Amino acid sequence: MKAAGSMTRRGLSLRVLLLAWAALPALAAANLVVVLNSRDASVTLLDYATGAEKGVIAVGKEPHHLIPTPDGKELIVASAVGNELVFLDPATGALKRRLPDIPDPYQLGFSPDRQWLVVAANRLDRVDVYRAGDYGLAKRFELPSIPSHVAFSNDSAFAFVTLQGSDDIVAIDLKAMTVAWKMKVGKTPAGIVTTPDGNHLLVGVMGEDHVAAIDWRKRAIVKRLSTGAGAHNLAPKGDGRQVFVSNRVANTISVIDQGTLEIVRRYDVPGGPDCMDLAPDGKSLWVTSRWIMKVSVLDLDSGKVVKQYPVGRSPHGIYVHKPPVAAAPAK
Amino acid sequence: MLPEPFAGWFGALQGWLFQTLVLPLLQVAGLAVYTEDAFNATEDFLWGALEIAVLAAVLLPLERRYPVERFARGSAVRTDVLYTLIHRLGLFPLFFFFTLRPLFDALQATLHLRGVPTPNLESLIPALAASPVASFLAYLVLLDLALYWIHRGQHAFGWWWALHSVHHSQRQMTFWTDNRNHLLDSVLTDSIFALIALLIGVPPAQFALLIVLPRMLESLAHANLRLSFGAIGERLLVSPRFHRLHHAIAASPRGDYRGANYAVLLPLWDLLFGTADFRPAPGATGIDDQLTGRDYGAGFWAQQWLGLKRLAGRG
Numbered sequence: 001m002k003a004a005g006s007m008t009r010r011g012l013s014l015r016v017l018l019l020a021w022a023a024l025p026a027l028a029a030a031n032l033v034v035v036l037n038s039r040d041a042s043v044t045l046l047d048y049a050t051g052a053e054k055g056v057i058a059v060g061k062e063p064h065h066l067i068p069t070p071d072g073k074e075l076i077v078a079s080a081v082g083n084e085l086v087f088l089d090p091a092t093g094a095l096k097r098r099l100p101d102i103p104d105p106y107q108l109g110f111s112p113d114r115q116w117l118v119v120a121a122n123r124l125d126r127v128d129v130y131r132a133g134d135y136g137l138a139k140r141f142e143l144p145s146i147p148s149h150v151a152f153s154n155d156s157a158f159a160f161v162t163l164q165g166s167d168d169i170v171a172i173d174l175k176a177m178t179v180a181w182k183m184k185v186g187k188t189p190a191g192i193v194t195t196p197d198g199n200h201l202l203v204g205v206m207g208e209d210h211v212a213a214i215d216w217r218k219r220a221i222v223k224r225l226s227t228g229a230g231a232h233n234l235a236p237k238g239d240g241r242q243v244f245v246s247n248r249v250a251n252t253i254s255v256i257d258q259g260t261l262e263i264v265r266r267y268d269v270p271g272g273p274d275c276m277d278l279a280p281d282g283k284s285l286w287v288t289s290r291w292i293m294k295v296s297v298l299d300l301d302s303g304k305v306v307k308q309y310p311v312g313r314s315p316h317g318i319y320v321h322k323p324p325v326a327a328a329p330a331k
Numbered sequence: 332m333l334p335e336p337f338a339g340w341f342g343a344l345q346g347w348l349f350q351t352l353v354l355p356l357l358q359v360a361g362l363a364v365y366t367e368d369a370f371n372a373t374e375d376f377l378w379g380a381l382e383i384a385v386l387a388a389v390l391l392p393l394e395r396r397y398p399v400e401r402f403a404r405g406s407a408v409r410t411d412v413l414y415t416l417i418h419r420l421g422l423f424p425l426f427f428f429f430t431l432r433p434l435f436d437a438l439q440a441t442l443h444l445r446g447v448p449t450p451n452l453e454s455l456i457p458a459l460a461a462s463p464v465a466s467f468l469a470y471l472v473l474l475d476l477a478l479y480w481i482h483r484g485q486h487a488f489g490w491w492w493a494l495h496s497v498h499h500s501q502r503q504m505t506f507w508t509d510n511r512n513h514l515l516d517s518v519l520t521d522s523i524f525a526l527i528a529l530l531i532g533v534p535p536a537q538f539a540l541l542i543v544l545p546r547m548l549e550s551l552a553h554a555n556l557r558l559s560f561g562a563i564g565e566r567l568l569v570s571p572r573f574h575r576l577h578h579a580i581a582a583s584p585r586g587d588y589r590g591a592n593y594a595v596l597l598p599l600w601d602l603l604f605g606t607a608d609f610r611p612a613p614g615a616t617g618i619d620d621q622l623t624g625r626d627y628g629a630g631f632w633a634q635q636w637l638g639l640k641r642l643a644g645r646g
Contacts (some may be wrong), residue, residue, distance in 0.1 A: 014582075039371065145362065164364050188363040207363035229358055230366075249358050251350075271346060271353075290348040291337070291370065293353075310339065314370065 006214040032093055033286060035295055036063040036077060037216075037312025038267060043077060044311045045093040046295065048279070048320065051309035057095055060084045064122075065107045065275070066317040070114040070132065075319060078105035080123065085135070090321055094184075099135055104130065107149045113156035116174055120147035120161055127161050127172065139177040143170055149191045149233070153216070154198035160216065162189035162203060169203060171216065183219050185212050191233035195258040196240045202256065204231040209244055211254075213261045223261050227254035235276040244285060246273040253287065253298065267297055267303050277320040288315040341377065349373045378543050379419035386550050390506045397557045400615065402503050410631055411507035418510040418517065419546070420423060433523060452531060460521050472597070474541060477527045479600040481520050482593040491516070493641035497634050500627035502617040504578055506554040509546075512614035513638040545596055552595075553578075565609060566602065570593050572611070580622065 031048035041061045045054040045181075060082010068075050068090055075090040085099040106122035110132055117130040127141045136171050145165030152159055158180065159172040167187055173180040187207025194201055200222070201214040214222040230249030237244060237255070242264065245254040253273055255265040271289030273296070278285055285298040289308070294316060297307040353369050362369075383611050452459055459466040471521035485495035494516040501508045512520075533541060552574035559569040569592075576582055577592040594600045601607035621627065628634035640646030 039374075117597055189362060205365075207358070207361060230354075230363065245568075272350065291349050293342040313342065314367070 002079070021145050032091060033295070034066065034075060034077075034088065034090075034093055034317075034319040034321070035067060035288060035311045035315050036087055036109070036317040037314065038062050038064050038316040039313035041079070041082065043088070043093070043311050044315075046309055046311070051295075051307055052299075053309075056154065057086075057088070059086045060164060064316045066319050067110065068108050068109060069317070072324065076108070077104075077317070078108050078119070080104050080121075090319070091323065102130075102135070102240070106147070106223060109159075110151040111152050111154065111156040111159065111174060112154060115156065116159070118150045118152075118159045118161070118172070118285055120150050122146055122164075127159075127170075129172070129174070129177065137322045139291070141172060141179060148189065151192040151194050151201060158216075160194070160201055162192050163188065164188050164206070167207075168200055169201065169214070178226075181219060183214075185214065185221065186210070188225075191245075193234045193236065194276060195241060195243075195327070197259070200258075200261070202234055202243060202245075202258070204234055206230055206232050206248070209247070209250070211256060225254075225256060225261065227263060228252045228266070232273075233275055238278050238282040244276050246287065248272045248274060248290065253285070258306055259329075264321060267298055267300075267302075269305055269310075271296065275318045277318050279320055280322045286318055288318045290314060290316065336431065341381075345370075345374050345377055347530065348377065362371070372632070374539065374604045376420055378413075378539055382419060382543060382547055382550075383415065386506055386547065390551065390554050390556065393558075394505060394555045398555050399557050399571075400503070400555060404503075404505075406629065407501065407503045408505055408507060408635070410629075411501065411505065411511045412632055414510040414512065415507050418512070435529060438526075449489075463537070467540065470531070470533055470537060470541055473531060474524070474527065474533075475545065475596045476596070476600060477524065478545070478605075479593055480594040482603075483522070483606075485595070486590060490614055490642055491519075493646070494638050496618060496627065496641065497638050499578060499616075499618050500621065500634070501578075502615065503557060504553055504575070504616040506556075507549045508553045511634075513635060515638070515642075550595055559611075566598050569598055571597055572613075573589055573598060573609070575616065576610060576613035578616040580617045580619050581607070581614050 005280045023165060031268040033046040033048050035044045035046060037044060041060055043057040043063060047054050051098045059077055060079030062081040063077050066075055066077045074096060075088040077088060077269060083101065083103050085102050085105060087096045088094065089096055093136045100248045102119065104121035104124040105119045108117060108119045110117055114132050117132045117135065119128045119130065121128060125142060125144045127143050127147050128137060130136060131138050131281040143163060146160040146163060148164045149161055150159060150161050157174060159174055161170050163170060166188060167184055168182045169185050169189060169192065172179040185203050186205035189203045190206040191204040192201055199215065201216045203212045203214060205212055208228045209229045209231060212221050215222050215224065228247030228250030229243045230247050232246045232248040235244045241258055243256050243258055245256060247254060251268065251270050251273065253267045253269050254263050257264050271292035271294055274288045276285050276287045283300055285300060287296045287298060291295045293311060293313055293315065294308045295311050295318065296305045299306045344374055349370050353373055357363055357366060357369055459469055465537050494513040497513040498511050500513055552569045554571045558570060558572045559565060559572045560568060565573055573592050577590055582590040591606050592601055593606055598607055628637045637646050
């Protein structure tokens, strides 16, 4: 038996070739963008480089949000009125499987410990907690009204959900499977994220014009950051220190420093900016322009919308595929 | 489903109207929670406006040039214009949204959480999923069949006829008459229609066309227009001549109206269920007891009030 270090030149070349071949599908698929057309019950696949439409997939009614599975091998599209989860290949957009009987999956998130999938059922006033392993229902919470977006504490002890209808956020204790507390946050709260240090929640207060920063352990709003009318959704920037906020009425996107809780930049993005995802190179932000049936590409250096691509009606969730970093070739 | 460039043009107009007018109003009124619904309602409003514009542009001159009956367009026709604006520009859909939609959402939730399946045609006939056109036609035929039987019900039950007779009391029938309905009648028929659409799972991308296309043809069917589709065409699609017979006084004996030609789009249903009548000259429209003095009301409010009185057995 030969040691690895004593490979022949031919063996080495073969290994390099095999590694390159294995990395090919991922590299080739680096150009996929997935857009959910919530009013058309379809998913548009765009070519990242050219914006050309690569295909349209029919899914259940009202697909609003999507997330990759924790292992990154699948992309879950949640069809709210279709009552199903549709699993796509995140690299190619190919339909892999469907999971029916998930009632009204509007927005969803995996707990950081990968134990739970928490689903906000916006229309049915429920939050359902599923086991992340087999997607079996662990607990159903009736939470009036209009559960919207989901976030987690860094230790996965709590799931936080915004309630658009009652202007609250609610904390669900994922160990006891009980509602731990509820607090008022402002008119029609929507997007919610936990800051990287785990100390604050940032909530887009859509019915007003700001993001509320909440010390969730004290259940206190510590700051209101005036980002713009219709502060809606939040998406972390690549370095994790900053977070983007889409202001759907003001037609702007703000950037908040999550450490200092200050607004550090604002971009004009027309058409009702909604969900956002960073390009693999971190230089541009892809945004669904909800009211104009387009996806906008914002160049983060120049601050300009450099491209707009037509998609379906009321485009909502968006995912820009980021291929896994290829293993370094053996030397 | 909609062809380009129309889809793009329509979407841009919807986006502009929504962002310029509707969204700021919602924000000021503290109604941001209805943002997505209002965006969809803006689409419905635009469809209605587009329909009215197209119908008026095409049918007004045709009705003037080739009328079945000649009459001065007075308040009777203007009342029907008001009905059309109420039904197609969003007031009625708005009412429906705030009153009945929560009930339908709750019903759907209950059905789903209790494991009652709500199938769609594509799951029953998988081949339809591959062809949007075939799927559209299948839903169109099925919904038209439903509308035929709803219409039969409006004439068969005395209490329902008490309301539906508002629609038939127009003696100066024009394309505007299609929406001359008692509001309670509209609530009832739209609820049944929505329930059926829920149960058979109408695809949202097709919903607008499945509503808009039949509505435009229904308006055409009511037009005061000497237009026949020919011996074969009359049996394929409801024509103004075919539907005028349905409204004819001659076809409404005893004031409790049992008539013919109930179909909305496809005369096939009248042929199948024995209610087709292809006689060419039906005569004046209205209800026979109007000739002996029964009052169905001259304006919108009178018609609505008298409809309620008839429903209560006092009209």
